[in-house]
Amino acid sequence: MIAPSPPQSGATIPLRVREFFLARQPILDRNQSLVAYELLFRSTASGPARFTSDLAATASVIAHASQLGMEKVVGHSIGFLNADAAVLMSDIFQFLPREKFVLEIVETTRATPEVLARVRQLSEEGFRFALDDVITDSEDVRQLLPLVETVKLDLRDMPLSALLKLVARFKQENKKLLAEKVETREQFELCMKLGFDYFQGYYFARPAILSGKKLSPSQIAIMNLMSLINTDADNADIEGAIKKDVALCFNLLRLVNTPAIGVRRRIDSVAQALLVLGRMQLQRWLQIMLYAEPCKKGQGVTPLLALAATRGKLLELIASKDAPRERAAADTAFTVGIMSLMDTLFGMPMQEILEQVCVVDSVSDALLHRRGHFGEMLTLVEGLERVEEAGAALGALIDRFALSGEDLNGLQLAAFEWSDAVAHSA
Template identity: 55%
Template structure:
């Protein structure tokens, strides 16, 4: 059986150590992915050596040719925070400028040298963003050179935002609502005319009383129950064949490059033999997020987040528990299932009753308990961008081992990108 979740990619020589990457999505008005804001954070192993996260960003960007920025964002645009020192340097000269936006932090003053530098870089194709509240009165001088203006919902009273946003829209700048944490906030900003929305509001559970799974989702859940049980292959194949769309989509996704198979799978019986039940369960879980025609673009960011989280947890488990394949598999399951309450709009407790899972997986999903719960909290911490985010003792263990956390994340980002392109 081919192992589609092998750790080969993440087992390459590690080059950049003791950093991890916070990657927060920005979605457009159709809820399609537009960009990621990237922040490189330091781990406990070297926090004494690097004074600020901006210095960490500068240090990692200096190795960007080695890191490969496109690996972090796929086809999306990258927003990178820069201060005056970074702005006046040439460390980002080799970045793909057509897909890079330099975001000016609050310490950047609108001095003549800075304005001259912005104009120079703009002439070379770079674009700039700034957050309105942190720049205050300086925003007016910077505004002619900006392409994007951010409005932080947590830093600006609603009354001020209602006054500011129409004025900013009149300048022709693209507006980004930052720290959008709920669907209500998203809808408010949508009505105000924001162009992009940053935050994890799309991943917040919104329980709908009486919500039922769609027929195709029910078919997938029933099929997963057969796969994890001792059902015969012929019974599993028969269940798949009852749903033509399911059959077609399953064959398509197991032939994606992310599956890592060395031969093409042309039949369901062949898939069951070559892929194996463990991997079949994985692809069925992913397919739950990619139900055709149900939510359209809204599924793309959720599928991307779930598959990235699952893959990262799998790779982390492989590093922390080497040689224990079943542990890595369980870590993947916890990661992919951790957003299903959002996907289905039902409580997680109800889901773990419908989908067969072990006590360890259930504890991780419901209580963030045990080894897998700690991995899940770690993955969630990676996704957040707040200062001083809790990166947990597990991160210290990884950092002390000398492993390059960024490289593990890059492997997860790339794998997830392949999955999304093939699944939708």
């Protein structure tokens, strides 16, 4: 079956499924567990230096959902997708798994009789809806409100008095409230007090530096092991260090037997793990364990682990494409990606962390200053996470690494799929 073409708007050029790249922005619940992603698609049809934010990109992706494999993009989570009147009125939803996605009605959508009837029809077919970027209780909002489950309130430039009024209004209607553009812990704490159900933004990835903060015993044990690997210690010394910590030994064996690692037979001992994995692979699982151990709350997936794993894998894949014969470069790139959030994880300046674990200069330059080859790679991946704010610099970096839209699309999907598997196994 051939997917229908996306709707036309103005001078928009229809997009092929590979002519885009995407960002997925985490949505957390009140327990700080990852529950959903908003998916933002950007066209590369006009050249990587000039991105378009037109909804035609999203429409094209929805229309070709079966080719893309949308469930790979969101993993075990729910996906939020933007839709305007043209998208809503089009027939592009046939491949979209209803249970996995929420359609966000964007703020420019007018509540015409045709739009209201269409949303009712799609609701009856099992689709769920949210109102996007609500900043006032307008007539359009009032008419659409009975048809949606969730209301997204944009915190940017909204006075507290207006926020309080809207929260009371929508809670009275028993709507779920989602705070978007939450960038600071203070904003998050305010929204918690106001009774918001969900939170979107990168506040969870910003380091809160605490003076005199010390690493936990489990973190120290893992960091010591990483240093042993980096200084070429004997396998016997590495194996002995792992066996001294029963919890570390158990969790390492559990992690290395997950599907994400791709080992066909079960690994039952530390010695076998060292033999099968090799030192660089072992180090990567130790790095993942740093995020898994202190963050896990026993409910859902910690967003910091998911983000770090995604960064690590995407940097590795970009490095592998950039220099396919240099395995060491790909391993270094993975380390840069996954260590880039350790200041947030530990609540310590990155400089202090690097004083406790031995890394090569190219890694420290990337982590501290975003300098060098790996620093540029990390800046590229950080820009992809925040595609709305990245600007022209992102296009220059995509050009720098000679990535086509299809290249980037494929690498991102592979990184998302891998990191979701890791996050749910940790």
